[in-house]
Amino acid sequence: MAGYRIIADGEIIGDLSDTELAYYNGRLEEAINESGQFEFSLDGANPKVKMVSPMLSVVELRQGNATRWRGRITSATQNKYNVVSFVSEGVLAWLRDILIEPPVSYSGLSAQTFITYVLAQYNASCSPNHQIHVGEIDQNTKISLSVTEYLSAFDLLSILISQNGGYFTVSYTGDSSFLNYFAEPDTAGQEINFAENLLD
Secondary structure, three states, X not given: OOOEEEEEOOEEEEEOOOHHHOEEEEEEEEXXXXXXXXXXXXXXXXXXXHHOOOOOOEEEEEEOOEEXXXXXXXXXXXXXXXXXXXXXXXXXXXXXXXXXXXXXXEEEEEHHHHHHHHHXXXXXXXXXXXXXXXXXXXXXXXXXXXXXXXXXXXHHHHHHHHHHOOEEEEXXXXXXXXXXXXXXXXXXXXXXXXXXXXXX
């Protein structure tokens, strides 16, 4: 699909308008309340291919100047034809990296306050390029919980979903990522449950 570029750590590594940076087999899968997955392949002769580091590099899929998806590379494999295939997971997966220290005990806390608290704890421990900020929240719900064990930021936030329903989505402004909490999927900004071949 024309117009898409792949960015890693601020550098263009995949661009169909540049034969040296051409990418193949681009496939984006997004799922409700999960991190989703983006797969793509680069020729081993691509001058940018060696700069991509699994679990460290932040990868973006951009359409024009708009970020369509952001995540991190989880694996890179090279075949006998010198083609390197990458798998990456979305921003929500970053929330699984950080454990929140117990106890966490609240009664009748608003969704806005709870999400703000969890993300503040997460951001205090994660690397600067993995920061996630509070985005749009249209759910005027409350949460009550008493957690006495270490849980990841993702698992703690998932309690909100299990008690009240709703959907987490991620949006992007510049280099910043924002966690949104909606009553209904934000289909205008994020397709749900699809696989898209970017070369179609």
